[in-house]
Amino acid sequence: MSYNFFATISRMKYIERWALMRNSRAENLSEHSLEVAMISHALCVIGNVRYGKNLNSDKAALIGLYHDSSEIITGDMPTPVKYYNEDIKDAYKEVEAIAEKKLLNELPNDLRPEFEKLYRVERTEEELYMRRLVKAADKLSAYIKCIEEDNSGNKEFRSAKTSIEKKLAKMSEELPEVGDFMKDFIPSYGKTLDELTGR
Secondary structure (H helix, E strand, O other): OOOOHHHHHHHHHHOEOOOOOOOOOOOEHHHHHHHHHHHHHHHHHHHHHHHOOOOOHHHHHHHHHHOOOOHHHHOOOOHHHHOOOHHHHHHHHHHHHHHHHHHHOOOOOOOHHHHHHHHOOOOOHHHHHHHHHHHHHHHHHHHHHHHHHHHOOOHHHHHHHHHHHHHHHHHHHHOHHHHHHHHHOHHHOOOOHHHHHOO
């Protein structure tokens, strides 16, 4: 028997983000997920090294890779629509859960429990904190996109950039790892390759 999970996941590259805005360069879900995975891992490492946490940075990276995989089925719903009111927000969460279940059902029975761990939240303090960092990584990735668009001269993303910056500042109050990432790594975004490599 053939299983469709990975063939379906590979279609993330066809889901474009920021559909309501003019982009100087299109961003697909596959690119976004990779960036979220790397930032999630980094935030957990910062938490472990600098703040004495005991976070599973490897699992955080995997959650980041799969965090929007339901959008292969649902498409990317623009943020202003998704969060318009509580009813729409709750309904969309239900749709996402159904899509995630549909994806997981495309795995062999013996493998499914391992992948379910990426979607199912364990109620431990460390797990809940780690998942908050993955959400922050998602916001940081969006912020980086705004920086890149702004630096390319596209004014379309300026209000989104300001809005996300405020949300990240608020997140930093409870998640110091976010503030550290903003301070240590965000200033380098927008530099040329020569500037980044010191040529």
